[in-house]
Amino acid sequence: MSLKEKMVSSFLAFELDTNINSPVHDIRSESIKDFEKIGFPGKKNEYWKYTPINKVLNDKLTVFKKKRHLIEFEKVKDFFVNGIESYKIVFIDGAYDPLWSNTTHKGVDICILSAILENKKYEGLINKYYNTITDKNESFSLLNSSFSKEGAFVHIPKNMELDKPIEIIHINSGGESSLMLQPRSLIILEKNSKAQILESHYSLVGENNKSPYSYPGFIDPLTNTLTEIHVEENANLDYYKIQNDLETTSLIDNTYINQKRDSEVSCHTFSFGGNIVRNNLNFYQNGENINSIMKGITILGGNQHTDHHTLVHHANPNCESYQEYKGIYNDNSTGVFNGRVLVDKIAQKINAFQQNNNLLVGEKSSVNTKPQLEIFADDVKCSHGCTIGQLDDSALFYLKTRGISEKEAKGLLTYAFANNVLENVKMQALKTKIKKIIANKIGVNLGFEL
Amino acid sequence: MLEIKDLHVSIDGKEILKGLSLNVKPGEIHAIMGPNGSGKSTLSSVIAGNEDYEVTKGSIFYKNENIEDLSAEERANRGIFMSFQYPVEIPGITVTNFIKTAINSNLKARGEKEMAANEMLKKIRDKANMLEIDSKFLSRSLNEGFSGGEKKRNEIFQMAMLEPSLAILDETDSGLDIDALRIVANGVNKIKSSSNAIVIITHYQRLLDHIIPDYVHVLQDGKIAKSGNKELALELEEKGYDWI
Structure with missing residues (x-):
């Protein structure tokens, strides 16, 4: 059966x-x-x-x-x-x-x-x-x-x-x-x-x-x-x-x-x-004057796979949506981001923002990212962007000139990459908990209180 | 402190430095001036250990050790510091957490104990006061959205915290208004001692009104074309680089 x-x-x-x-x-x-x-x-x-x-x-x-x-x-x-x-x-x-x-x-x-x-x-x-x-x-x-x-x-x-x-x-x-x-x-x-x-x-x-x-x-x-x-x-x-x-x-x-x-x-x-x-x-x-915010951090290793499919249906005018997803993929892990934004004809003056940034750390890691904008209104602001890459060499060099080892510098930059999404977490105890999980996942001893 | 002999440096096969020699002793301030494209930033990058540049001939000795094979972090661990012309923005790490990590990384690399939290806090407060840096500034993300002046002040703050033996200040005066220039220069003068040395790389003479160099060198086409004392800087300001 x-x-x-x-x-x-x-x-x-x-x-x-x-x-x-x-x-x-x-x-x-x-x-x-x-x-x-x-x-x-x-x-x-x-x-x-x-x-x-x-x-x-x-x-x-x-x-x-x-x-x-x-x-x-x-x-x-x-x-x-x-x-x-x-x-x-x-x-x-x-x-x-x-x-x-x-x-x-x-x-x-x-x-x-x-x-x-x-x-x-x-x-x-x-x-x-x-x-x-x-x-x-x-x-x-x-x-x-x-x-x-x-x-x-x-x-x-x-x-x-x-x-x-x-x-x-x-x-x-x-x-x-x-x-x-x-x-x-x-x-x-x-x-x-x-x-x-x-x-x-x-x-x-x-x-x-x-x-x-x-x-x-x-x-x-x-x-x-x-x-x-x-x-x-x-x-x-x-x-x-x-x-x-x-x-x-x-x-x-x-x-x-x-x-x-x-x-x-x-x-x-x-x-x-x-x-x-x-x-x-x-x-x-x-309804009008609605705000929808989606943020995400994905950190994977091994053979793990995570898929984020988001949908924002803008069915009314004067609304906003904001999406910011970051992914860090180690080992053979894989990820998907598919951000669909649907704007109805009557949904004028909306502002939809979407950003997906990914760090591929593992040599066999991969990510598929796809913005999917379907806009039927003519007076709207919709922006989207995505990046897939490695850590920035100039940032790495900057940290190294301050005496931070390559391994630590990479850890710190990876942590910073993810940490940036946490600024709107209003529950302080949760923020600390998440920061600790992130540091632990990245495997870096940051040498400062989280 | 720093002994550069007949240094030839290339990037992507193009030779930028073509036989530069320089000798800096403890307690000295050297200014290196020169027109755009003369190789000033290449010199600072290659001393700091930027691997994009290739040393094809000559040598750099620091504290009697050939540092050619040392990585950027190993040079920093030994006391070399570079203030960047364009400091990199790193969202997600605060100025305070960054400097804590840097200080403890250096201590660890030298086989010393990490700095106690209260000692660190006091030092951060003292150095921030010296550079008239607001405490709010310290909890912002490193260089993110900083004005040109704030970035440069933050570089000198890091220098004050790390207490290097040799500091290379690459175009530190660019982007500074007159008040910020005075604060930064005062900071550098306070950090200066008989046991450390400073190399100021600059296009203009104005920073040298506040930080008085012992020697001024003119870099032209990858070589030191002329050396002198602080009078040389004034003369350059008046007559331009074509005069050399």
Whole structure:
């Protein structure tokens, strides 16, 4: 049985275990039907041209978990941002872990999706927002919608500035082979509200950078996550993603963000590892005076691969979008950046900026970068640029004349190259955490406090 | 300190320096003047260890050691410093973090202990004060968006921090207004001692009003065409380089 067939037949078993009177039941059944029609992306699919996703679509994968894994705090404490107070929603192998979570319903909902889907009180919200902005022609979004049951739910009421950040943490215990996880999150920021959200994906690490429970024939998890974010008028979301996983685990991350007028969303994506990581980050601007900011740092080594597909749909006038992605590729690692900017005919006076810079450090590393601008308005400012190269010789010489060794100078310049993207990270503790990960990834002892 | 003998230097097969000799002793300030294209910047680059330039003949001795085979960082570790005509912008590293890394790299290369954090901080504060550098400036990215004057002041700040035995100042006066010129020159005069030496490379005489050279050399077509004392600089200013 192919993985596609297996998924379709798994749905019948999955359905038995869900409430068929739930408002999302129809969405699930429609989605699996649509998935059955289109299946997984084929080899000639342009959208997946440079990412060999079939490599990780092993037909042994299953959406059913057999057992529950408990993990000691000691092993996961570094996955949290140290030194800050935060709301926490923690999932281990896709299942909610109440032990380390810190959720709330006091004036604001920061909790799990499964509880909301079964609660009449939230039916209005679900009908208004759930699965309204996902791409109904995208295989993995459809698959996630079919099997969606658990994930984070965040609802910030109007005029509220959230008192502390939210950490949504997905941990793979590695305790079971062949898992395909389908986390689903729904985030709603009402009018004039403001929040900071950090979403991260980690795995427990054993010897040789493998899963601690790995054995010959072990198939590492594939996570197919989907996050829907609705940002109402004049709301402000500061959103961060950390993808720092094993070289053997893979992640497909579909994020859909719908913005209303006067709102601002900033999304930083830190991709520091995984076997194959695919980000589909989609912004829809539904109103005037909207600002959408996307920044990213990718640092890979070994045979890792990361793909950033971004989409900004400028559907209204007087809006802005800003994209700045940097990549550092060591060893045989590979990367993709595809930045699509779609400007509708009525979307006059918009300003769209896009920049993608890459450092190829490994001799066999490579990157495919492609700006994709589709502009139907005539009074807009759209700029884009990309570079692929090595470190600047004149900068290297400058550092060396100050007595800094070649190795250190290269490390420092590489660090500087990435560090430059961090200036808008507003959470100081997170900034420090990211700087340390970067220094560690580059393997340089910088000799100053980060 | 620095002994250059019959130096011939080429870049991309084109000979720029054609038999230059120069002898600089500790405690001395030498000014090297010359028209555009005479080889001034080539001379500073080749002393600093820029590998784009090829020494085809002659030698450079520094503290009685032939430095031909030393890399730029090894020369810096031994106390050679060059102030760049066009300092490179490095976004993502602050001035403070850069200078900390540089100082500790040099100490490490000399087999010495890294400088304690409080000592480093005090030194940074002292030298910044001397050059009238605002503390905000120190937390900006290295040279990024700096004005011409700020870049040059930052070069001299690094010189003050690194305390080199031999400093080559390549066109340090270009891009400086009169106030910045005075501050930079005062800084250089304070760093100057009987145990270090300074080579000033300049097109114009104006920096030499503030930093008085012991010797002035005129570089023309890759060679020292004439040497003298500070009067020579004034004469050049008046009569131009064609007069030589």
